[in-house]
Amino acid sequence: MSHPAQISFARLEEIVGAPHVLTSPQDLDLRRVDGISPSVVAQPADAAQVAEVLRFARAEKRSVIPCGGCSKLGIGSPPSRYDIALDLSRLNRVMAYDPQDLTLGVEPGMRIEELLRVLAEQKQFLPMVVPFLERATIGGIVAANSSSPLRHAYGGIRDFCLGMEFVTGEGIQAKSGGRVVKNVTGYDLHKLLIGSLGTLGVITRVNFRTFPLLPAQRTFVAAFSAAAPAFEFCGAISRSPLSPQMVEIADPGAADVIFSSGGQSQTEPRKWAVLVSAAGLPEVVDRYARELGHMAAAANADELAPLGDSEGPDVLARIREFPRMILEAVPSAAIFRIGVLPAAMAGLLGELAAVAAAGGVDLISMTRASGIMYTAILPKEGEQAVVALLTKAVQEVFRACGKPEINASAMLEWCRPEVKSAAGGVWGPPRPDFGLMRRVKNSFDPNGVLSPGRFAGGI
Amino acid sequence: MNPQLIRDLIALLGPKAVLSSPEDLMLYEYDGSVELGSPKCVVFPSSAREVSEIVRLANRYEVPLLGRGAGTGLSGGAIARDGGMVVAFSRMNRILEIDAANMRAVVQPGVVNLDLSRAVDHLGLYFAPDPSSQKACTIGGNVSENSGGPHTLAYGVTTNHVTGLELVLPDGEIVRTGGKNLETSGYDLNGLFVGSEGTLALVTEITVRLTRKAEAVKTLLAVYDTIDDTTESVFEITVRAITPAACEMLDGFTLRAVEDYVHAGFPKDCAAVLLIEVEGLSEAVEAQAAAITEVCKLHRAREVRVARDDRERALLWKGRKEAFGALGRISPMYYVQDGVIPRTRLPETLRRIAEIAAKYELQIGNIFHAGDGNLHPLILFDERDRAQFDRVVAAGGEIMRHCVDVGGALTGEHGIGMEKNELMSLIFSPEDLALMARVRAAFNPEGRLNPGKVLPLGKGCGEIRIPHIPASAATPA
Numbered sequence: 001m002s003h004p005a006q007i008s009f010a011r012l013e014e015i016v017g018a019p020h021v022l023t024s025p026q027d028l029d030l031r032r033v034d035g036i037s038p039s040v041v042a043q044p045a046d047a048a049q050v051a052e053v054l055r056f057a058r059a060e061k062r063s064v065i066p067c068g069g070c071s072k073l074g075i076g077s078p079p080s081r082y083d084i085a086l087d088l089s090r091l092n093r094v095m096a097y098d099p100q101d102l103t104l105g106v107e108p109g110m111r112i113e114e115l116l117r118v119l120a121e122q123k124q125f126l127p128m129v130v131p132f133l134e135r136a137t138i139g140g141i142v143a144a145n146s147s148s149p150l151r152h153a154y155g156g157i158r159d160f161c162l163g164m165e166f167v168t169g170e171g172i173q174a175k176s177g178g179r180v181v182k183n184v185t186g187y188d189l190h191k192l193l194i195g196s197l198g199t200l201g202v203i204t205r206v207n208f209r210t211f212p213l214l215p216a217q218r219t220f221v222a223a224f225s226a227a228a229p230a231f232e233f234c235g236a237i238s239r240s241p242l243s244p245q246m247v248e249i250a251d252p253g254a255a256d257v258i259f260s261s262g263g264q265s266q267t268e269p270r271k272w273a274v275l276v277s278a279a280g281l282p283e284v285v286d287r288y289a290r291e292l293g294h295m296a297a298a299a300n301a302d303e304l305a306p307l308g309d310s311e312g313p314d315v316l317a318r319i320r321e322f323p324r325m326i327l328e329a330v331p332s333a334a335i336f337r338i339g340v341l342p343a344a345m346a347g348l349l350g351e352l353a354a355v356a357a358a359g360g361v362d363l364i365s366m367t368r369a370s371g372i373m374y375t376a377i378l379p380k381e382g383e384q385a386v387v388a389l390l391t392k393a394v395q396e397v398f399r400a401c402g403k404p405e406i407n408a409s410a411m412l413e414w415c416r417p418e419v420k421s422a423a424g425g426v427w428g429p430p431r432p433d434f435g436l437m438r439r440v441k442n443s444f445d446p447n448g449v450l451s452p453g454r455f456a457g458g459i
Numbered sequence: 460m461n462p463q464l465i466r467d468l469i470a471l472l473g474p475k476a477v478l479s480s481p482e483d484l485m486l487y488e489y490d491g492s493v494e495l496g497s498p499k500c501v502v503f504p505s506s507a508r509e510v511s512e513i514v515r516l517a518n519r520y521e522v523p524l525l526g527r528g529a530g531t532g533l534s535g536g537a538i539a540r541d542g543g544m545v546v547a548f549s550r551m552n553r554i555l556e557i558d559a560a561n562m563r564a565v566v567q568p569g570v571v572n573l574d575l576s577r578a579v580d581h582l583g584l585y586f587a588p589d590p591s592s593q594k595a596c597t598i599g600g601n602v603s604e605n606s607g608g609p610h611t612l613a614y615g616v617t618t619n620h621v622t623g624l625e626l627v628l629p630d631g632e633i634v635r636t637g638g639k640n641l642e643t644s645g646y647d648l649n650g651l652f653v654g655s656e657g658t659l660a661l662v663t664e665i666t667v668r669l670t671r672k673a674e675a676v677k678t679l680l681a682v683y684d685t686i687d688d689t690t691e692s693v694f695e696i697t698v699r700a701i702t703p704a705a706c707e708m709l710d711g712f713t714l715r716a717v718e719d720y721v722h723a724g725f726p727k728d729c730a731a732v733l734l735i736e737v738e739g740l741s742e743a744v745e746a747q748a749a750a751i752t753e754v755c756k757l758h759r760a761r762e763v764r765v766a767r768d769d770r771e772r773a774l775l776w777k778g779r780k781e782a783f784g785a786l787g788r789i790s791p792m793y794y795v796q797d798g799v800i801p802r803t804r805l806p807e808t809l810r811r812i813a814e815i816a817a818k819y820e821l822q823i824g825n826i827f828h829a830g831d832g833n834l835h836p837l838i839l840f841d842e843r844d845r846a847q848f849d850r851v852v853a854a855g856g857e858i859m860r861h862c863v864d865v866g867g868a869l870t871g872e873h874g875i876g877m878e879k880n881e882l883m884s885l886i887f888s889p890e891d892l893a894l895m896a897r898v899r900a901a902f903n904p905e906g907r908l909n910p911g912k913v914l915p916l917g918k919g920c921g922e923i924r925i926p927h928i929p930a931s932a933a934t935p936a
Contacts, residue, residue, distance in 0.1 A: 341640060
């Protein structure tokens with residue numbers, strides 16, 4: 001929707017300073033969402049300016065999409081309106097870091113790569129090993145609830161985020177939680193902002209608990225000739241006393257992505273790979289080596305080998321960057337993020353194989369054994385009606401996830417805007433709790449200033 | 460209460476599921492806190508459908524209502540502050556499903572916390588949140604209060620273990636949030652509802668994660684001659700990034716009461732002990748126990764004892780978990796707080812508590828989750844001594860303000876309830892509280908569900924509410 005009157009850039013300049021109101025085509029293009037460009041970019045310096053911009057937007061009936069590294073703006077439904085890009089890059093400070101207490105407060109515009117460097121100086125880290133690592137900012141990672149392979153050991157962001165400060169769609173500065181590691185004081189409103197894609201509030205500070213870096217780490221790779229033994233191996237790990245840092249199951253297509261930089265010949269028999277990371281004292285890591293060896297042998301693995309020091313970091317980086325690797329190789333790919341139970345994973349992969357066989361597309365999947373699957377739909381080379389094929393396949397994947405025996409929760413994280421609309425949305429079939437989400441949205445942003453239209457249920 | 464409402468409830472639930480005589484209602488006047496409030500009736504639904512019908516009746520007759528599990532809560536969450544109706548979940552106490560392959564269980568809200576762990580013990584699994592009252596408290600109550608326990612240091616609190624809820628909203632709608640999956644798309648509604656202290660919805664079914672039992676466990680008892688050495692040890696364990704599964708502190712005063720009651724083997728002549736548990740692979744447990752022993756010795760622990768077997772281990776934990784009860788034997792009343800501080804502030808905080816005790820001439824025991832900075836100062840008092848009681852209120856307020864001043868929180872696991880809601884403004888701005896109130900109103904617009912809890916009413920602003928009630932009231936679990 002366009003407004004007859006121009007946005008008052010002068011007013012924005014008063015709020016954030018003239019150098020921080022951007023209108024050049026490059027600046028607007030960088031912050032495009034599903035092909036829609038904002039009219040202006042505002043770069044506030046602090047939470048008070050964020051609040052003022054939002055009050056201005058509300059009064060002027062303008063919509064605002066917060067952004068930072070702009071690596072994940074494609075996630076979500078296309079916005080119904082988009083006037084102002086609120087660039088939080090200037091809010092990029094560590095506000096409080098108490099290494100002895102293992103707690104941290106940080107602004108949203110800080111890049112995760114830089115934060116991890118700060119923490120590493122104290123031999124600590126955050127288990128947010130996420131895609132677009134060198135660009136992604138804390139605010140974006142939290143708002144998109146980016147998934148990390150380390151979720152297996154440390155849980156998701158909701159499990160180590162202690163509190164937040166944020167600005168609501170009405171321009172009100174608010175907070176919840178705190179900065180201590182255990183706290184039930186008041187409603188956990190900050191949990192709602194995790195994964196909210198900027199539809200509830202603009203995050204201005206996040207408090208986390210931090211974790212000590214562990215002395216030794218090794219990643220083991222088990223190769224299997226089929227899915228069934230690979231999942232048998234994962235089941236054995238889950239029933240064992242081992243608690244790995246990461247357990248990732250790569251189907252043959254995903255294994256090609258993470259073990260090569262592309263262009264590997266497809267003539268060899270294609271293998272499934274399970275990657276398991278162990279960390280802790282050297283004797284603990286040795287124990288993993290022994291036990292994983294037994295379990296892999298019992299599950300008829302072709303082999304189990306530790307990743308070498310030379311290839312290890314690259315392989316782990318490709319696991320982390322899996323969606324991005326796919327998108328860079330195949331820009332038209334559609335990538336799902338699917339919450340799925342361990343016992344349903346093999347069944348879902350079988351359903352997905354059937355979708356691929358019927359649909360003229362390739363499907364490849366990376367699965368976090370704790371319960372998150374990334375499935376990419378890739379149009380086959382030379383296919384003409386790419387949008388039609390992708391659309392059909394997307395609908396089939398949603399249908400497969402909805403089968404009662406699978407009961408997975410799918411969200412289409414990455415795809416071209418044409419497919420988003422043709423497939424009937426990225427959020428899957430309506431769920432009964434969408435109505436509750438609408439109530440939450442109305443409490444935080446009654447006028448629909450923030451990221452309108454991008455969220456589940458048309459929020 | 461409107462007699463027609465009682466008749467309608469009986470028609471809905473049957474006569475045995477509705478209590479309304481004064482002598483029956485007396486049992487539901489209190490919980491584990493020092494609060495009191497009389498409901499006008501108590502109902503015992505058997506299903507979400509019945510809960511929904513009850514809620515609709517409450518709306519029709521404009522009667523406040525609230526949920527109740529075992530009534531072990533420590534902040535008055537299950538107290539009928541404005542009278543009305545208590546919805547007791549004791550009949551909804553079935554474990555509906557144990558899904559070992561996916562490490563989930565689906566339970567009704569009235570299932571007792573420890574009963575779930577017992578039901579999955581043969582699978583090598585358990586439910587990780589372990590409040591001291593776990594023999595009695597219910598999972599529905601744990602969800603409402605976002606309960607913790609000693610082992611939450613390593614495993615997290617209730618919210619970290621809930622993946623799905625079935626709720627009855629204050630308009631009677633039955634709705635599900637989340638499910639068995641680790642993630643469902645959309646807002647994290649489970650994260651909002653868990654810990655909302657029964658003010659947003661009634662919980663009728665819970666899907667929880669189960670946790671694999673550790674291969675090896677070691678329980679250490681470190682004995683100290685000064686409080687400072689004890690707290691410095693906790694500080695150093697945190698700083699060295701040793702992460703025990705639990706790290707509990709009991710001061711000498713508390714220990715002596717516990718020892719007389721439980722005979723756990725605590726030395727009665729010391730200043731304090733740490734009860735530390737390490738869990739995991741046997742190799743890691745050995746190394747961690749050695750590292751912890753080294754730290755404790757460095758800070759002048761006069762003895763670091765490792766429990767020899769499960770029996771000794773269980774006895775030490777019995778001493779910890781029944782400590783509140785033990786103090787109930789030596790004092791007519793006590794008031795327990797639940798403040799949280801950054802862990803690095805522990806030594807100065809314990810000194811501050813001792814100063815406050817001296818200043819107000821009160822006996823304050825300390826038995827708490829030291830590893831995550833979650834204090835439980837226990838202020839002993841005699842109800843009949845009004846002047847002393849006023850000093851208890853003042854001392855409690857000073858301890859709480861100290862927690863806030865060092866960057867802490869009002870409550871780590873007991874909840875705000877009706878005890879600390881007037882203190883919320885110490886932590887939260889009027890804007891923060893207005894947003895919380897708006898979220899509450901989005902679900903509970905008439906304020907009919909559990910009124911007078913969590914958010915301040917604006918009465919007695921900035922004060923802890925410790926009611927002056929008869930000394931016969933029960934002692935917390």
